[in-house]
Amino acid sequence: MPAPHSIELLRFNTCGSVDDGKSTLIGRLLYDSKSLMEDQIEALERSADITGGGQINLANLTDGLRAEREQGITIDVAYRYFATPRRKFIVADTPGHVQYTRNMVTGASTANLSVVLVDARQGVIEQSRRHTYIASLLRIPHVVIAVNKMDLVGWSEARFQEIRDEFESFLPLLDLKDVKFIPMSALNGDNVVEPSVHTPWFAGPTLLGHLETVHIGSDWNMGAFRFPVQWVNRPNNPRDPHLHDFRGFSGQIAGGIVRVGQRVMVLPSGLKSTVKEIWTLDGPLQEAFCPQSVTLVLADDLDISRGDTLVGMEFLPGLSSELHAKVCWMHPRPLQRGRRYLLKHGTQIVQAAVTTVENRINVATYQAEPEPPELAMNDIGEIRLKTARPLAYDGYVTNRLTGAFVLIEQGTNATVAAGMLHPPLESVRPEYSDFAI
Amino acid sequence: MSSYHLDHLQYLETEAIHVMREVAAGFERPALLFSGGKDSICLLRLAEKAFRPAEIPMPFLNVETGHEFPELIEFRDRRAAELGAKLIVRSVDEAFAKGIAAPTPGQISRNQLQIPVLLAAIEEFRFDCCIGGARRDEEKARAKERFFSFRDAFGQWDPKNQRPEIWNLYNARLNPGENMRVFPLSNWTEMDVWEYIRKERLEVPNIYFSHTRDCFRKGGQWIPVPPPHTDSSKPDPYAGARPGPNENVRSLVVRVRTIADMISTGMIESPASSVDDIIAEVAAARVTERGSRADDKASEAAMEDRKKAGYF
Ligand SMILES: Nc1nc2c(ncn2[C@@H]2O[C@H](COP(=O)(O)OP(=O)(O)O)[C@@H](O)[C@H]2O)c(=O)[nH]1
Numbered sequence: 001m002p003a004p005h006s007i008e009l010l011r012f013n014t015c016g017s018v019d020d021g022k023s024t025l026i027g028r029l030l031y032d033s034k035s036l037m038e039d040q041i042e043a044l045e046r047s048a049d050i051t052g053g054g055q056i057n058l059a060n061l062t063d064g065l066r067a068e069r070e071q072g073i074t075i076d077v078a079y080r081y082f083a084t085p086r087r088k089f090i091v092a093d094t095p096g097h098v099q100y101t102r103n104m105v106t107g108a109s110t111a112n113l114s115v116v117l118v119d120a121r122q123g124v125i126e127q128s129r130r131h132t133y134i135a136s137l138l139r140i141p142h143v144v145i146a147v148n149k150m151d152l153v154g155w156s157e158a159r160f161q162e163i164r165d166e167f168e169s170f171l172p173l174l175d176l177k178d179v180k181f182i183p184m185s186a187l188n189g190d191n192v193v194e195p196s197v198h199t200p201w202f203a204g205p206t207l208l209g210h211l212e213t214v215h216i217g218s219d220w221n222m223g224a225f226r227f228p229v230q231w232v233n234r235p236n237n238p239r240d241p242h243l244h245d246f247r248g249f250s251g252q253i254a255g256g257i258v259r260v261g262q263r264v265m266v267l268p269s270g271l272k273s274t275v276k277e278i279w280t281l282d283g284p285l286q287e288a289f290c291p292q293s294v295t296l297v298l299a300d301d302l303d304i305s306r307g308d309t310l311v312g313m314e315f316l317p318g319l320s321s322e323l324h325a326k327v328c329w330m331h332p333r334p335l336q337r338g339r340r341y342l343l344k345h346g347t348q349i350v351q352a353a354v355t356t357v358e359n360r361i362n363v364a365t366y367q368a369e370p371e372p373p374e375l376a377m378n379d380i381g382e383i384r385l386k387t388a389r390p391l392a393y394d395g396y397v398t399n400r401l402t403g404a405f406v407l408i409e410q411g412t413n414a415t416v417a418a419g420m421l422h423p424p425l426e427s428v429r430p431e432y433s434d435f436a437i
Numbered sequence: 438m439s440s441y442h443l444d445h446l447q448y449l450e451t452e453a454i455h456v457m458r459e460v461a462a463g464f465e466r467p468a469l470l471f472s473g474g475k476d477s478i479c480l481l482r483l484a485e486k487a488f489r490p491a492e493i494p495m496p497f498l499n500v501e502t503g504h505e506f507p508e509l510i511e512f513r514d515r516r517a518a519e520l521g522a523k524l525i526v527r528s529v530d531e532a533f534a535k536g537i538a539a540p541t542p543g544q545i546s547r548n549q550l551q552i553p554v555l556l557a558a559i560e561e562f563r564f565d566c567c568i569g570g571a572r573r574d575e576e577k578a579r580a581k582e583r584f585f586s587f588r589d590a591f592g593q594w595d596p597k598n599q600r601p602e603i604w605n606l607y608n609a610r611l612n613p614g615e616n617m618r619v620f621p622l623s624n625w626t627e628m629d630v631w632e633y634i635r636k637e638r639l640e641v642p643n644i645y646f647s648h649t650r651d652c653f654r655k656g657g658q659w660i661p662v663p664p665p666h667t668d669s670s671k672p673d674p675y676a677g678a679r680p681g682p683n684e685n686v687r688s689l690v691v692r693v694r695t696i697a698d699m700i701s702t703g704m705i706e707s708p709a710s711s712v713d714d715i716i717a718e719v720a721a722a723r724v725t726e727r728g729s730r731a732d733d734k735a736s737e738a739a740m741e742d743r744k745k746a747g748y749f
Pocket of ligand 1: 016017018019020021022023024025148149150151152184185186187188
């Protein structure tokens with residue numbers, strides 16, 4: 001049996017306003033990378049006969065639901081899968097309507113890379129500023145600005161450069177580390193999979209070439225060890241003496257590396273112990289890292305349950321019930337000061353009250369408008385929260401998992417906000433212990 | 438391992454284990470849907486990875502149409518026993534007897550009838566969550582499905598009213614009567630499933646491998662000839678689904694690619710006799726997996742309609 005070689009997975013999302021060519025681009029990537037099957041092409045042709053006057057419409061591949069097909073718009077996040085010999089890809093197709101910012105946040109939250117489309121004829125519009133802002137807010141490690149429909153501007157290098165300059169006039173205001181510009185025509189396939197004959201002036205890679213090679217090895221946090229306890233593993237097996245007393249803590253490592261013999265602290269209690277065993281079905285490990293799922297056995301019998309966090313003794317997190325965060329509001333019922341929600345952070349859910357709505361960020365100008373009366377759906381702003389129990393957390397800037405939360409409305413159980421925590425003002429000290437617990 | 442780096446299967450695995458544990462911790466009475474098919478075989482291994490050395494903290498549930506491949510049933514029962522899990526089986530026939538469901542006149546396939554039977558089982562055992570093996574790459578309507586798919590008190594899926602899923606912070610909260618369908622394999626492709634089966638050396642029912650079988654042509658596909666009707670005290674469960682006297686029955690070397698039941702599974706002609714062969718075949722395939730299922734061909738929105746009604 002030939003050893004299967006190791007293939008990485010890259011997750012990306014596409015964003016742009018309506019008609020910038022997102023669906024066409026994804027269709028093109030699937031089509032040109034030979035990821036489409038005969039029956040999918042057949043279905044495309046069938047619907048082309050009905051609705052498209054006989055023209056195959058690559059965009060139809062990604063417009064999944066009937067309601068959307070009927071309205072002719074994509075209204076939600078759809079996921080697509082394709083692979084090349086070098087990588088596997090998960091694409092979150094997120095729509096461009098202003099009112100669907102929340103969908104972009106959803107699709108981008110797990111992405112390694114964002115593709116921001118602009119129509120070469122229109123250049124930078126408000127949506128482009130919004131999308132780059134969200135990519136920055138969510139700390140997407142890599143961004144591609146796809147300047148699409150270059151065929152409609154005569155493949156003008158000057159036009160491409162003009163759009164690029166326009167972006168570069170505001171990109172310094174954002175926290176994007178890696179931004180690439182690619183001129184393309186999704187419709188004709190130029191610079192999507194195959195290099196274009198129309199852009200001799202462009203030395204960069206095609207979009208797929210970039211997706212296949214961009215370095216994503218360091219996109220996970222390998223800094224401080226963080227382990228939100230998800231489930232307590234207690235076999236209670238009377239027959240097997242080892243299992244009789246087995247008590248493990250199962251979870252997915254949310255940051256850093258853990259080793260057998262390492263000292264760890266439990267938060268919020270401050271109790272300390274040593275990692276005795278890293279248990280997996282495939283046998284014990286000497287070390288494990290983010291984002292592996294493992295079961296940890298500790299040397300001491302401590303009272304630990306779901307929602308607690310195990311952390312390494314170096315680079316300790318913040319621990320507080322007063323939180324400061326940016327949120328993207330996702331629900332038609334607006335956020336108002338004083339309202340109470342459930343807050344999910346890591347593996348715990350706590351009661352939280354919004355004490356202050358500090359500002360709303362104008363995502364076109366990046367200006368903060370102070371003290372808005374409320375945050376409406378798709379608004380982004382800074383708030384302060386008070387939680388019923390202290391959270392062990394990091395700034396979202398340092399860790400996309402331990403710095404993130406969602407708010408849930410009580411009663412309806414709707415997910416109403418995505419939150420990104422500001423870095424803690426102070427960290428837990430190694431000698432910390434909560435005697436009250 | 439010392440490179441601190443996960444390949445695509447390890448990434449998909451850790452994501453799925455995380456989802457499984459969220460279910461175990463977040464629901465009171467979850468169940469895992471296990472049919473014996475390749476996707477649910479992966480689910481079982483992931484459940485072992487998530488919950489061992491403890492017992493898998495949920496029963497397995499399967500809804501039978503009564504037209505199952507016998508090989509699948511044998512495999513299902515044996516695997517559940519090997520894992521020490523409780524297996525609950527509910528069938529369309531039973532549902533007829535209890536009046537939960539009624540045969541659709543003129544409709545031989547019982548695919549649609551699995552819906553009320555599943556909903557009745559959810560009610561009977563008061564399951565608040567069912568883990569299923571569906572994947573987003575299977576079909577267009579599934580591409581928008583969430584990991585945690587919220588269903589109202591009637592088991593219905595409302596594509597416009599799904600909760601946004603951000604990072605790995607799943608919202609598992611329910612009000613009484615509502616329930617959740619959870620799909621840990623959401624991000625897996627058909628290829629990933631087979632690669633995982635190879636990597637983990639998982640056993641699959643032998644109908645996935647090539648064998649000789651009598652088939653007949655229906656709806657552009659090779660449908661297996663049902664087993665002979667022997668128990669004359671009962672009506673033939675395959676009445677109407679057997680090849681007619683003039684139909685061309687052929688003995689072919691075939692295998693299944695995706696399993697529905699005997700009535701709606703198109704067999705593909707294939708010499709693939711090992712998992713490696715299957716992986717090579719999937720890599721070269723020019724038709725999607727669901728292209729061989731009669732139940733999806735009916736209309737472009739077929740899956741979407743079934744999902745809205747409570748299907749997986
Ligand atoms: N000329 C030209 N038209 C394009 C290009 N990309 C997309 N289009 C057209 O622009 C329209 C909108 O594209 P679509 O992919 O549906 O946009 P979406 O709303 O962003 O998904 C369609 O008519 C496409 O055929 C391109 O590169 N060049």
